[in-house]
Amino acid sequence: MSTANSLIYPLPCKHDYGIGIVGAGGIVNYAHLPAYRKAGLNIIGICDINENAVRNSAQKWEIPFSTTDYRELLKRNDIQIIDIAIPNEGRVDIVKEAVAAGKHILIQKPFAHQIEQAEEMVRSASEHGVRLAVNQNARFAPFYRKAKEIIDSGILGELYLMTHEMRINQDEALAGTWFAKVPNFLLVDYEIHHLDLMRFWSGSTPERVYTSGTRMPGQHIQSDMTVLTTMEFASGLRASLITVDTLQSNQAFWSFTVEGTKGSLYGRISHDYTVFELDYYTKDNPGQWTRVTPPGRWFVDAFYGSMFELMNAIQENREPSISGRDNLETLRLLHSMIRSTEKKMIVSVE
Structure with missing residues (x-):
């Protein structure tokens, strides 16, 4: 029970x-x-x-x-x-x-x-x-979902920039597993969380995208494990993703920012998902940052959320809000990012 x-x-x-x-x-x-x-x-x-x-x-x-x-x-x-x-x-x-x-x-x-x-x-x-x-369980991770609630409340105004950064290291841990042989592993298995979050937070899909990847010399997994992406939305909104999965320090983290015409939202998450900071500032409350600490953790609360x-x-x-039909847009964005890495150019999302 x-x-x-x-x-x-x-x-x-x-x-x-x-x-x-x-x-x-x-x-x-x-x-x-x-x-x-x-x-x-x-x-x-x-x-x-x-x-x-x-x-x-x-x-x-x-x-x-x-x-x-x-x-x-x-x-x-x-x-x-x-x-x-x-x-x-x-x-x-x-x-x-x-x-x-x-x-x-x-x-x-x-x-x-x-x-x-x-x-x-x-x-x-x-x-x-x-x-x-x-x-797409990241949509139900408490810190990401709280960010969505703050965005939807309108207190940040019209969004014009979103960023997400992840720095971890799974290169050695996943070496020898089936993950290591998946083409475009980092994009397909991890970045799909972050690009879907950009759709979730903004309520729209970008029109154009540029993605570039690289390999750390000597890494084990065959695909690029460092990826940079810029997204362009029809509204003028821009989004940036930085994902590093070969981190060589002990300071693993996730962080994100959302900038609007009336305020800012900043979040930071520890490598084990146990510590997170979520702060926002609005023109309606000048001079004061507000910290919110939503209960729960990504693992395991997000999974019963889905x-x-x-x-x-x-x-x-x-x-469902996470329907297969909606996810077709996430997959089109993913494959546009892969096509961008292959062509080494900005591509339309299609």
Whole structure:
């Protein structure tokens, strides 16, 4: 059972949907399952092609049913939501079979490596009348979501500049894993959080983008692990992303800024997500900075936040705010950034 008072997002009116999880890897055990247990959600079954992984996860989290065949989850009438957290390969077939079985879907970012695959999954979910949500969990990280609330309140005025910077080092930790061989790994797996945040905060998608990457000499992962991006929006708004994933000091951090015609918002997050500072200043309150400290952490509160949004969308018969259809815009932006790195030029987002 959940401890409702410890949750930073309210439980959906109906939250006993049966959940079947496809994937028993690190993100499921480190984030999905702790989040769902904290929220008291109804986890019916789990699947992974790795028999040891799925057995160990089922035992650790006391999940009553486990299997190496995802179709066994789809057959169960007590499962209404399929939570997909596996690498890109095989996702389309699972989604198409799941929605044909009447299951709603929450699928880990990145939604798909190819836009055509994402469009196919969106189309299939729509044809079968079920909800498809993409787990862009940064939108539910408490500090990022609080920033969105402050922006939407209007106290900063019209936005004209947003920045986001991340400096960490996963190069050695991920060497030898499947992540190390993913083309454009940093853009596809990490920067997709930050570029989606620019869409989330601004409520729009940029028109043009320029992205440039580089490698630290001697790094292990094959793709560029340092990436710089500039985004141009139709309104005149500009955004900048700086992402370094080969940091050689012990001062890892995330930081962001938002500049508006009436004020500024600055945020900084520690490498382990446990310490964050969120300060804003407005012309309406001159000479005084205001610090806000929203409760909760990215891991694990953001992960039940994504699931709650899907559950609420099902009950309210609406598209989730993190719908697959909305995420097509995030993927178009991502692929435009990749195209920019390849062409070494500014490109239109299309």
